[in-house]
Amino acid sequence: MDKDLGRLLYDYLLDAGMADGLAAYINLFVLLIVVLILVLLLDVLIWKILRGLSVRLARKSKNNFDNFLVTHRVPRYVAHVVPLTILLEFVPVAFEDFDYAEMIALKTIKILFVLLVLIIFRKFFQSVNGYLKTRPKFKDKPINSYVQVFMIFAWIVGILTIFAIVTGTTVWKFFTALGAASAVVLLIFKDSILGLVASIQVTINDMVRIGDWITFEKYGADGDVVEISLATVKVRNFDMTITTIPTYALISDSFKNWRSMQVSGGRRIKRSLIIRQKSIRFLTEEEVEKLKKIQLVEAYIGARNEQIKAYNQDNKINKELLVNGRNLTNFGVFRKYVTTYLEGHSAINKSMTLMVRQLQPTPQGIPLEIYAFSSDKRWENYEYVMADIFDHLLAALPYFSLELFELPVTKDFVPVEEDEPKS
Numbered sequence: 001m002d003k004d005l006g007r008l009l010y011d012y013l014l015d016a017g018m019a020d021g022l023a024a025y026i027n028l029f030v031l032l033i034v035v036l037i038l039v040l041l042l043d044v045l046i047w048k049i050l051r052g053l054s055v056r057l058a059r060k061s062k063n064n065f066d067n068f069l070v071t072h073r074v075p076r077y078v079a080h081v082v083p084l085t086i087l088l089e090f091v092p093v094a095f096e097d098f099d100y101a102e103m104i105a106l107k108t109i110k111i112l113f114v115l116l117v118l119i120i121f122r123k124f125f126q127s128v129n130g131y132l133k134t135r136p137k138f139k140d141k142p143i144n145s146y147v148q149v150f151m152i153f154a155w156i157v158g159i160l161t162i163f164a165i166v167t168g169t170t171v172w173k174f175f176t177a178l179g180a181a182s183a184v185v186l187l188i189f190k191d192s193i194l195g196l197v198a199s200i201q202v203t204i205n206d207m208v209r210i211g212d213w214i215t216f217e218k219y220g221a222d223g224d225v226v227e228i229s230l231a232t233v234k235v236r237n238f239d240m241t242i243t244t245i246p247t248y249a250l251i252s253d254s255f256k257n258w259r260s261m262q263v264s265g266g267r268r269i270k271r272s273l274i275i276r277q278k279s280i281r282f283l284t285e286e287e288v289e290k291l292k293k294i295q296l297v298e299a300y301i302g303a304r305n306e307q308i309k310a311y312n313q314d315n316k317i318n319k320e321l322l323v324n325g326r327n328l329t330n331f332g333v334f335r336k337y338v339t340t341y342l343e344g345h346s347a348i349n350k351s352m353t354l355m356v357r358q359l360q361p362t363p364q365g366i367p368l369e370i371y372a373f374s375s376d377k378r379w380e381n382y383e384y385v386m387a388d389i390f391d392h393l394l395a396a397l398p399y400f401s402l403e404l405f406e407l408p409v410t411k412d413f414v415p416v417e418e419d420e421p422k423s
Contacts, residue, residue: 035090043082047075064131065131068126069124074127078120088106107166118158125151126147148229148230194247195230209259216243216253216255218253221237224236226242228247232245238379264377265351269373273368273404275331276365280366283328283330288301294337296344331366334396347388348374354371357371
Protein backbone atom coordinates (compact mmCIF):
# COMPACT_ATOMS: atom_id res chain seq x y z
CA MET A 1 0.00 0.00 0.00
CA ASP A 2 1.29 3.48 -0.89
CA LYS A 3 2.65 5.18 2.22
CA ASP A 4 2.04 8.66 0.74
CA LEU A 5 -1.66 7.81 0.53
CA GLY A 6 -1.66 6.88 4.18
CA ARG A 7 -0.21 10.28 5.15
CA LEU A 8 -2.72 12.48 3.31
CA LEU A 9 -4.67 13.27 6.47
CA TYR A 10 -1.46 13.75 8.41
CA ASP A 11 -0.15 16.29 5.89
CA TYR A 12 -3.53 18.07 5.83
CA LEU A 13 -3.54 18.39 9.62
CA LEU A 14 -0.01 19.77 9.61
CA ASP A 15 -0.98 22.33 7.01
CA ALA A 16 -3.92 23.29 9.24
CA GLY A 17 -1.46 24.11 11.99
CA MET A 18 -1.93 21.05 14.23
CA ALA A 19 0.99 19.76 16.30
CA ASP A 20 3.06 16.98 14.73
CA GLY A 21 2.42 14.38 17.46
CA LEU A 22 -1.32 15.00 17.65
CA ALA A 23 -1.63 14.86 13.87
CA ALA A 24 0.18 11.51 13.79
CA TYR A 25 -2.19 9.99 16.40
CA ILE A 26 -5.30 11.32 14.67
CA ASN A 27 -4.00 10.00 11.31
CA LEU A 28 -3.35 6.57 12.87
CA PHE A 29 -6.77 6.44 14.53
CA VAL A 30 -8.66 7.41 11.36
CA LEU A 31 -6.68 4.97 9.21
CA LEU A 32 -7.35 2.11 11.62
CA ILE A 33 -11.08 2.85 11.69
CA VAL A 34 -11.31 3.05 7.89
CA VAL A 35 -9.26 -0.08 7.29
CA LEU A 36 -11.08 -2.11 9.92
CA ILE A 37 -14.44 -1.18 8.36
CA LEU A 38 -13.15 -2.07 4.89
CA VAL A 39 -11.67 -5.34 6.15
CA LEU A 40 -14.94 -6.33 7.87
CA LEU A 41 -16.95 -5.51 4.75
CA LEU A 42 -14.48 -7.46 2.63
CA ASP A 43 -14.68 -10.39 5.06
CA VAL A 44 -18.48 -10.50 4.80
CA LEU A 45 -18.34 -10.13 1.00
CA ILE A 46 -15.84 -12.99 0.59
CA TRP A 47 -17.91 -15.15 2.95
CA LYS A 48 -21.07 -14.57 0.91
CA ILE A 49 -19.19 -15.40 -2.30
CA LEU A 50 -17.76 -18.60 -0.81
CA ARG A 51 -21.14 -19.57 0.61
CA GLY A 52 -22.76 -19.08 -2.80
CA LEU A 53 -20.06 -21.20 -4.44
CA SER A 54 -20.51 -23.87 -1.75
CA VAL A 55 -24.25 -24.06 -2.42
CA ARG A 56 -23.67 -24.37 -6.17
CA LEU A 57 -21.02 -27.05 -5.72
CA ALA A 58 -23.29 -28.92 -3.29
CA ARG A 59 -26.04 -29.05 -5.89
CA LYS A 60 -23.72 -30.25 -8.63
CA SER A 61 -21.49 -32.64 -6.68
CA LYS A 62 -22.41 -36.31 -6.31
CA ASN A 63 -21.01 -36.72 -2.81
CA ASN A 64 -21.76 -34.87 0.41
CA PHE A 65 -18.21 -33.86 1.35
CA ASP A 66 -19.01 -30.18 0.74
CA ASN A 67 -21.88 -30.50 3.24
CA PHE A 68 -19.40 -31.44 5.92
CA LEU A 69 -17.18 -28.49 4.95
CA VAL A 70 -20.11 -26.14 5.42
CA THR A 71 -21.18 -27.86 8.67
CA HIS A 72 -17.71 -27.34 10.13
CA ARG A 73 -17.62 -23.75 8.77
CA VAL A 74 -14.49 -24.24 6.68
CA PRO A 75 -15.52 -21.61 4.06
CA ARG A 76 -16.24 -19.13 6.88
CA TYR A 77 -12.72 -19.44 8.28
CA VAL A 78 -11.14 -19.39 4.81
CA ALA A 79 -12.92 -16.08 4.23
CA HIS A 80 -10.79 -14.56 7.02
CA VAL A 81 -7.52 -15.20 5.13
CA VAL A 82 -7.75 -12.34 2.61
CA PRO A 83 -8.79 -9.64 5.15
CA LEU A 84 -5.97 -10.69 7.49
CA THR A 85 -3.49 -10.54 4.59
CA ILE A 86 -4.66 -7.03 3.69
CA LEU A 87 -4.44 -6.00 7.34
CA LEU A 88 -0.88 -7.33 7.47
CA GLU A 89 0.06 -5.23 4.43
CA PHE A 90 -1.62 -2.15 5.88
CA VAL A 91 0.19 -2.15 9.25
CA PRO A 92 3.49 -0.61 7.99
CA VAL A 93 1.50 2.22 6.36
CA ALA A 94 -0.65 3.03 9.38
CA PHE A 95 2.14 2.70 11.96
CA GLU A 96 4.87 4.49 9.97
CA ASP A 97 5.53 6.91 12.80
CA PHE A 98 5.17 4.29 15.56
CA ASP A 99 7.91 1.70 15.14
CA TYR A 100 7.33 -0.19 18.42
CA ALA A 101 3.57 -0.29 17.93
CA GLU A 102 4.14 -1.44 14.34
CA MET A 103 6.26 -4.35 15.57
CA ILE A 104 3.60 -5.36 18.14
CA ALA A 105 0.80 -5.10 15.57
CA LEU A 106 2.71 -7.14 12.97
CA LYS A 107 3.49 -9.91 15.46
CA THR A 108 -0.12 -9.99 16.68
CA ILE A 109 -1.51 -10.29 13.17
CA LYS A 110 1.04 -12.97 12.24
CA ILE A 111 0.10 -14.96 15.36
CA LEU A 112 -3.58 -14.63 14.46
CA PHE A 113 -2.72 -15.80 10.95
CA VAL A 114 -0.95 -18.92 12.30
CA LEU A 115 -3.91 -19.70 14.58
CA LEU A 116 -6.32 -19.20 11.68
CA VAL A 117 -4.36 -21.65 9.52
CA LEU A 118 -4.40 -24.22 12.36
CA ILE A 119 -8.16 -23.80 12.81
CA ILE A 120 -8.74 -24.21 9.05
CA PHE A 121 -6.67 -27.41 9.05
CA ARG A 122 -8.56 -28.74 12.09
CA LYS A 123 -11.97 -27.96 10.61
CA PHE A 124 -10.96 -29.41 7.24
CA PHE A 125 -9.81 -32.71 8.75
CA GLN A 126 -12.92 -32.88 10.93
CA SER A 127 -14.88 -32.62 7.70
CA VAL A 128 -12.76 -35.36 6.12
CA ASN A 129 -13.29 -37.53 9.21
CA GLY A 130 -17.05 -37.00 9.16
CA TYR A 131 -17.24 -37.70 5.42
CA LEU A 132 -15.16 -40.89 5.58
CA LYS A 133 -17.36 -42.24 8.36
CA THR A 134 -20.28 -42.16 5.94
CA ARG A 135 -18.40 -44.35 3.50
CA PRO A 136 -18.83 -48.12 4.09
CA LYS A 137 -15.16 -48.74 3.41
CA PHE A 138 -13.99 -46.42 6.21
CA LYS A 139 -16.96 -46.59 8.58
CA ASP A 140 -15.25 -48.95 11.03
CA LYS A 141 -11.72 -47.52 10.67
CA PRO A 142 -10.11 -45.38 13.44
CA ILE A 143 -9.88 -42.20 11.33
CA ASN A 144 -9.99 -40.10 14.52
CA SER A 145 -6.57 -41.41 15.52
CA TYR A 146 -4.89 -40.20 12.34
CA VAL A 147 -6.62 -36.82 12.48
CA GLN A 148 -5.44 -36.38 16.06
CA VAL A 149 -1.87 -37.37 15.15
CA PHE A 150 -1.79 -34.85 12.30
CA MET A 151 -3.22 -32.11 14.52
CA ILE A 152 -0.65 -32.81 17.23
CA PHE A 153 2.16 -32.24 14.75
CA ALA A 154 0.32 -29.23 13.30
CA TRP A 155 -0.05 -27.63 16.72
CA ILE A 156 3.60 -28.33 17.54
CA VAL A 157 4.68 -26.58 14.34
CA GLY A 158 2.19 -23.77 15.00
CA ILE A 159 3.37 -23.19 18.57
CA LEU A 160 7.01 -23.19 17.45
CA THR A 161 6.13 -20.72 14.72
CA ILE A 162 4.41 -18.45 17.25
CA PHE A 163 7.47 -18.61 19.52
CA ALA A 164 9.65 -17.73 16.54
CA ILE A 165 7.41 -14.74 15.72
CA VAL A 166 7.41 -13.49 19.32
CA THR A 167 11.17 -13.83 19.79
CA GLY A 168 12.11 -12.76 16.28
CA THR A 169 14.13 -15.91 15.53
CA THR A 170 13.66 -18.64 12.93
CA VAL A 171 11.58 -21.80 13.38
CA TRP A 172 14.60 -23.98 12.62
CA LYS A 173 16.33 -22.83 15.80
CA PHE A 174 13.40 -24.07 17.81
CA PHE A 175 13.51 -27.43 16.04
CA THR A 176 17.24 -27.66 16.89
CA ALA A 177 16.51 -26.93 20.54
CA LEU A 178 13.68 -29.45 20.42
CA GLY A 179 16.13 -32.16 19.42
CA ALA A 180 18.10 -31.52 22.59
CA ALA A 181 14.91 -31.72 24.65
CA SER A 182 13.57 -34.81 22.87
CA ALA A 183 13.59 -36.87 26.09
CA VAL A 184 11.25 -34.38 27.75
CA VAL A 185 9.01 -34.30 24.68
CA LEU A 186 8.84 -38.10 24.59
CA LEU A 187 7.86 -38.13 28.26
CA ILE A 188 5.13 -35.52 27.74
CA PHE A 189 3.69 -37.22 24.66
CA LYS A 190 4.28 -40.81 25.83
CA ASP A 191 0.59 -41.78 25.74
CA SER A 192 0.09 -40.12 22.36
CA ILE A 193 3.10 -41.93 20.86
CA LEU A 194 1.98 -45.26 22.32
CA GLY A 195 -1.53 -44.56 21.06
CA LEU A 196 -0.22 -43.75 17.58
CA VAL A 197 1.78 -46.98 17.40
CA ALA A 198 -1.19 -48.94 18.75
CA SER A 199 -3.60 -47.33 16.28
CA ILE A 200 -1.34 -48.24 13.37
CA GLN A 201 -0.97 -51.84 14.54
CA VAL A 202 -4.69 -52.17 15.28
CA THR A 203 -5.52 -50.92 11.79
CA ILE A 204 -2.89 -52.96 9.94
CA ASN A 205 -3.75 -56.18 11.81
CA ASP A 206 -7.49 -55.41 11.71
CA MET A 207 -7.77 -56.22 15.42
CA VAL A 208 -10.65 -53.92 16.28
CA ARG A 209 -13.18 -51.96 14.25
CA ILE A 210 -15.86 -49.51 15.26
CA GLY A 211 -18.99 -51.56 15.91
CA ASP A 212 -17.12 -54.69 17.06
CA TRP A 213 -18.31 -56.45 20.20
CA ILE A 214 -15.31 -56.91 22.49
CA THR A 215 -14.84 -58.30 25.98
CA PHE A 216 -11.95 -56.85 27.99
CA GLU A 217 -12.12 -58.30 31.51
CA LYS A 218 -9.20 -56.24 32.83
CA TYR A 219 -11.12 -53.00 32.24
CA GLY A 220 -14.60 -54.43 32.81
CA ALA A 221 -15.60 -53.81 29.20
CA ASP A 222 -18.22 -55.96 27.49
CA GLY A 223 -20.00 -54.26 24.62
CA ASP A 224 -19.66 -52.48 21.27
CA VAL A 225 -16.74 -50.26 20.25
CA VAL A 226 -18.17 -46.80 19.52
CA GLU A 227 -14.98 -44.76 19.09
CA ILE A 228 -11.27 -45.38 18.48
CA SER A 229 -9.11 -42.33 19.05
CA LEU A 230 -5.40 -41.75 19.46
CA ALA A 231 -5.34 -42.29 23.22
CA THR A 232 -8.52 -44.20 24.06
CA VAL A 233 -11.07 -46.71 22.84
CA LYS A 234 -14.65 -46.18 24.01
CA VAL A 235 -16.81 -49.25 24.56
CA ARG A 236 -20.56 -48.97 25.17
CA ASN A 237 -21.35 -51.87 27.47
CA PHE A 238 -24.61 -53.77 27.27
CA ASP A 239 -25.79 -52.06 30.48
CA MET A 240 -25.39 -48.77 28.53
CA THR A 241 -22.36 -47.62 30.53
CA ILE A 242 -19.20 -46.43 28.78
CA THR A 243 -15.78 -47.98 29.43
CA THR A 244 -12.66 -46.13 28.28
CA ILE A 245 -9.65 -48.29 27.43
CA PRO A 246 -6.14 -47.00 26.54
CA THR A 247 -5.52 -47.72 22.87
CA TYR A 248 -2.13 -49.28 23.54
CA ALA A 249 -3.82 -51.80 25.87
CA LEU A 250 -5.29 -53.47 22.78
CA ILE A 251 -1.81 -54.64 21.77
CA SER A 252 -0.29 -55.11 25.22
CA ASP A 253 -3.13 -57.05 26.88
CA SER A 254 -5.45 -59.87 25.88
CA PHE A 255 -9.07 -59.22 24.97
CA LYS A 256 -11.83 -61.07 23.12
CA ASN A 257 -13.30 -59.81 19.85
CA TRP A 258 -16.63 -61.40 18.89
CA ARG A 259 -16.57 -60.16 15.28
CA SER A 260 -15.73 -63.54 13.75
CA MET A 261 -18.73 -65.04 15.57
CA GLN A 262 -20.99 -62.27 14.28
CA VAL A 263 -19.93 -62.82 10.68
CA SER A 264 -20.00 -66.62 10.95
CA GLY A 265 -22.99 -68.90 10.47
CA GLY A 266 -23.86 -69.28 14.14
CA ARG A 267 -23.20 -68.53 17.78
CA ARG A 268 -21.76 -71.26 19.94
CA ILE A 269 -23.74 -73.06 22.63
CA LYS A 270 -21.43 -74.79 25.08
CA ARG A 271 -23.11 -75.89 28.29
CA SER A 272 -23.17 -79.06 30.37
CA LEU A 273 -25.69 -81.11 32.30
CA ILE A 274 -24.00 -82.68 35.35
CA ILE A 275 -25.50 -86.16 35.83
CA ARG A 276 -25.39 -87.95 39.18
CA GLN A 277 -23.17 -91.01 38.78
CA LYS A 278 -25.42 -93.19 40.94
CA SER A 279 -28.30 -92.71 38.50
CA ILE A 280 -26.33 -94.22 35.59
CA ARG A 281 -26.98 -97.95 35.04
CA PHE A 282 -27.55 -100.74 32.53
CA LEU A 283 -31.01 -101.08 31.01
CA THR A 284 -33.11 -104.19 31.51
CA GLU A 285 -35.24 -105.65 28.71
CA GLU A 286 -38.35 -104.14 30.25
CA GLU A 287 -36.73 -100.71 30.38
CA VAL A 288 -35.52 -101.01 26.79
CA GLU A 289 -39.05 -101.78 25.62
CA LYS A 290 -40.35 -98.83 27.60
CA LEU A 291 -37.80 -96.41 26.08
CA LYS A 292 -38.77 -97.55 22.57
CA LYS A 293 -41.91 -95.47 23.03
CA ILE A 294 -39.73 -92.32 22.78
CA GLN A 295 -39.93 -91.57 19.06
CA LEU A 296 -36.54 -89.84 18.68
CA VAL A 297 -34.63 -92.93 19.84
CA GLU A 298 -37.07 -95.67 18.80
CA ALA A 299 -35.15 -96.62 15.65
CA TYR A 300 -31.78 -96.34 17.39
CA ILE A 301 -32.79 -98.53 20.33
CA GLY A 302 -34.35 -101.16 18.07
CA ALA A 303 -31.30 -101.45 15.79
CA ARG A 304 -28.77 -101.20 18.59
CA ASN A 305 -30.56 -103.71 20.80
CA GLU A 306 -30.62 -106.28 17.98
CA GLN A 307 -26.88 -105.83 17.43
CA ILE A 308 -26.19 -106.29 21.14
CA LYS A 309 -28.35 -109.44 21.37
CA ALA A 310 -26.65 -110.94 18.31
CA TYR A 311 -23.20 -110.24 19.76
CA ASN A 312 -24.05 -111.72 23.16
CA GLN A 313 -25.57 -114.86 21.59
CA ASP A 314 -22.66 -115.38 19.22
CA ASN A 315 -20.22 -115.08 22.09
CA LYS A 316 -22.39 -117.14 24.50
CA ILE A 317 -22.47 -114.37 27.08
CA ASN A 318 -24.07 -115.23 30.44
CA LYS A 319 -26.75 -112.56 30.85
CA GLU A 320 -27.78 -113.56 34.36
CA LEU A 321 -25.78 -110.50 35.33
CA LEU A 322 -26.27 -107.32 33.25
CA VAL A 323 -22.60 -106.42 33.55
CA ASN A 324 -21.67 -109.33 31.29
CA GLY A 325 -21.31 -108.70 27.56
CA ARG A 326 -22.72 -105.68 25.82
CA ASN A 327 -25.61 -103.61 27.17
CA LEU A 328 -27.48 -100.39 26.62
CA THR A 329 -27.16 -97.78 29.37
CA ASN A 330 -29.65 -95.09 30.23
CA PHE A 331 -26.88 -92.51 29.92
CA GLY A 332 -25.84 -93.67 26.44
CA VAL A 333 -29.45 -93.71 25.20
CA PHE A 334 -30.01 -90.24 26.63
CA ARG A 335 -26.85 -88.98 24.89
CA LYS A 336 -28.20 -90.33 21.59
CA TYR A 337 -31.57 -88.72 22.35
CA VAL A 338 -29.93 -85.31 22.88
CA THR A 339 -27.95 -85.62 19.62
CA THR A 340 -31.07 -86.54 17.64
CA TYR A 341 -33.05 -83.76 19.31
CA LEU A 342 -30.43 -81.13 18.37
CA GLU A 343 -30.16 -82.44 14.81
CA GLY A 344 -33.87 -81.87 14.39
CA HIS A 345 -33.99 -78.48 16.14
CA SER A 346 -34.84 -75.68 13.69
CA ALA A 347 -32.68 -73.07 15.49
CA ILE A 348 -29.44 -75.10 15.30
CA ASN A 349 -27.03 -74.60 12.39
CA LYS A 350 -26.48 -78.14 11.06
CA SER A 351 -23.54 -77.11 8.84
CA MET A 352 -21.41 -76.25 11.89
CA THR A 353 -20.06 -78.47 14.66
CA LEU A 354 -22.77 -80.37 16.53
CA MET A 355 -21.62 -82.65 19.30
CA VAL A 356 -22.88 -84.16 22.55
CA ARG A 357 -19.95 -85.44 24.54
CA GLN A 358 -19.21 -86.91 27.93
CA LEU A 359 -16.55 -85.04 29.89
CA GLN A 360 -14.24 -86.25 32.64
CA PRO A 361 -16.11 -87.22 35.85
CA THR A 362 -16.06 -84.64 38.64
CA PRO A 363 -16.85 -84.86 42.36
CA GLN A 364 -20.34 -83.57 41.52
CA GLY A 365 -21.04 -86.02 38.72
CA ILE A 366 -20.44 -86.63 35.01
CA PRO A 367 -20.83 -83.58 32.74
CA LEU A 368 -22.72 -84.15 29.50
CA GLU A 369 -21.70 -81.22 27.30
CA ILE A 370 -23.83 -79.86 24.47
CA TYR A 371 -21.62 -78.24 21.83
CA ALA A 372 -23.59 -76.69 18.96
CA PHE A 373 -24.23 -73.39 17.17
CA SER A 374 -27.39 -71.33 17.18
CA SER A 375 -28.35 -70.01 13.73
CA ASP A 376 -29.63 -66.78 15.29
CA LYS A 377 -26.69 -64.79 16.68
CA ARG A 378 -28.69 -61.97 18.27
CA TRP A 379 -28.17 -62.04 22.01
CA GLU A 380 -31.82 -62.16 23.09
CA ASN A 381 -32.75 -64.84 20.55
CA TYR A 382 -29.59 -66.83 21.28
CA GLU A 383 -30.43 -66.93 24.98
CA TYR A 384 -34.00 -67.95 24.18
CA VAL A 385 -32.85 -70.82 21.93
CA MET A 386 -30.39 -72.08 24.51
CA ALA A 387 -32.95 -71.88 27.32
CA ASP A 388 -35.54 -73.68 25.17
CA ILE A 389 -33.11 -76.55 24.50
CA PHE A 390 -32.12 -77.02 28.12
CA ASP A 391 -35.69 -76.67 29.38
CA HIS A 392 -36.57 -79.68 27.24
CA LEU A 393 -33.50 -81.72 28.20
CA LEU A 394 -33.96 -81.10 31.93
CA ALA A 395 -37.57 -82.20 31.67
CA ALA A 396 -36.58 -85.29 29.62
CA LEU A 397 -33.99 -86.60 32.12
CA PRO A 398 -36.46 -88.50 34.39
CA TYR A 399 -37.76 -90.52 31.41
CA PHE A 400 -34.28 -92.09 31.22
CA SER A 401 -34.10 -92.63 35.00
CA LEU A 402 -31.28 -90.07 35.22
CA GLU A 403 -30.82 -87.45 37.89
CA LEU A 404 -29.20 -84.04 37.74
CA PHE A 405 -26.72 -83.15 40.43
CA GLU A 406 -27.66 -80.39 42.82
CA LEU A 407 -26.59 -79.52 46.33
CA PRO A 408 -28.95 -80.90 48.99
CA VAL A 409 -31.23 -78.58 50.92
CA THR A 410 -32.58 -78.96 54.44
CA LYS A 411 -35.73 -80.83 53.42
CA ASP A 412 -33.61 -83.51 51.70
CA PHE A 413 -32.29 -84.72 55.03
CA VAL A 414 -34.40 -87.29 56.89
CA PRO A 415 -34.08 -86.99 60.66
CA VAL A 416 -32.95 -90.11 62.50
CA GLU A 417 -35.33 -91.21 65.25
CA GLU A 418 -33.57 -91.75 68.53
CA ASP A 419 -34.24 -94.90 70.54
CA GLU A 420 -36.47 -94.44 73.55
CA PRO A 421 -34.46 -94.31 76.77
CA LYS A 422 -34.51 -97.49 78.75
CA SER A 423 -36.28 -97.31 82.07
